[in-house]
Amino acid sequence: MNIIDSQDGIIKVSEIKDFSLEKTLESGQCFRFIKDGNAYTIQSGDRVVKAMQVNNSEVWFMGNKPDVESYWIHYLNISGDYSPISKVVESKTFLREAAEYSKGLKIMNQDPWETLVCFIISQRNNIPKIKSTVSKLCHACGKEIEFDSHKFHAFPSPDELLVGIEKYGASLSLGYRIEYLWEAASAVRSGRLKINSLTAQSGCEYSEAILKLMGIRGVGPKVANCVALFGLGHTRAFPIDVWIERVIRDEFDGYLDVSEFGEYAGIVQQYMFYYGRHIGK
DNA sequence: GGCCAGGGCCCAC
DNA sequence: GTGGGCCATGGC
Numbered sequence: 130m131n132i133i134d135s136q137d138g139i140i141k142v143s144e145i146k147d148f149s150l151e152k153t154l155e156s157g158q159c160f161r162f163i164k165d166g167n168a169y170t171i172q173s174g175d176r177v178v179k180a181m182q183v184n185n186s187e188v189w190f191m192g193n194k195p196d197v198e199s200y201w202i203h204y205l206n207i208s209g210d211y212s213p214i215s216k217v218v219e220s221k222t223f224l225r226e227a228a229e230y231s232k233g234l235k236i237m238n239q240d241p242w243e244t245l246v247c248f249i250i251s252q253r254n255n256i257p258k259i260k261s262t263v264s265k266l267c268h269a270c271g272k273e274i275e276f277d278s279h280k281f282h283a284f285p286s287p288d289e290l291l292v293g294i295e296k297y298g299a300s301l302s303l304g305y306r307i308e309y310l311w312e313a314a315s316a317v318r319s320g321r322l323k324i325n326s327l328t329a330q331s332g333c334e335y336s337e338a339i340l341k342l343m344g345i346r347g348v349g350p351k352v353a354n355c356v357a358l359f360g361l362g363h364t365r366a367f368p369i370d371v372w373i374e375r376v377i378r379d380e381f382d383g384y385l386d387v388s389e390f391g392e393y394a395g396i397v398q399q400y401m402f403y404y405g406r407h408i409g410k
Numbered sequence: 411g412g413c414c415a416g417g418g419c420c421c422a423c
Numbered sequence: 424g425t426g427g428g429c430c431a432t433g434g435c
Binding site: 253254255256257258261262299302303304305306307 | 429430431432433434435
């Protein structure tokens, strides 16, 4: 991987391999991006960047260069090496096809708190709805920021979320999930849920992270596994939603032993989700 | 306009 | 521990 500041405001990241910006963003793991043409405007926390893949080995960014180097490349997991996965999937035809179809899809490194909120919102919602609800929530509760002479809103902190819920309540169209978000924000603010200490990087075990997350009302096994996988770096997490259920039912006669995938289970799961959803309609 | 969505809670049994 | 009803909302 090579990073060049082209002096015209574009930061060119080249010599990348097996990375697809489109597949990574459009695989239902993150909800704060807008596609315009071939470019994606992506938000995370209080940052904004514009990114575009120009060919297989090159992604261009428009934004702050230190952020690209120290944040966005890691956020998108551009240089993640998924070559070991081919061994894991080789014995099952469907998984081989899914892996081939999903080539370039990476599990992103998202913020734990932001991921928790987004996936509490995700339950019984489809992806377009999740994106619009999260966007509305940020507009109502998050600090205003400017990027490329446009106004954006940062992701709200637990405090900002609590204030926003009191102020705007039902107009946020969160439905019954609003009390779950209240509980999650309260737990993180009070320190009852130390979500940043649940990351794999900080040495927390996967099973402990799941247990702690499920201590929050409104966080069941599916949401907990999504947060563990997409926000906490636990790549063995295996979220099962209606799509994965469908794939297991139709392609594996209703039974799949996930433990054989070990620490790569989450990546295999994401291939199954991405492939299953695309061939299913 | 009905069906569905990256579910979870609660209560029977 | 398992199965079914229920929960708001809007995309399609």
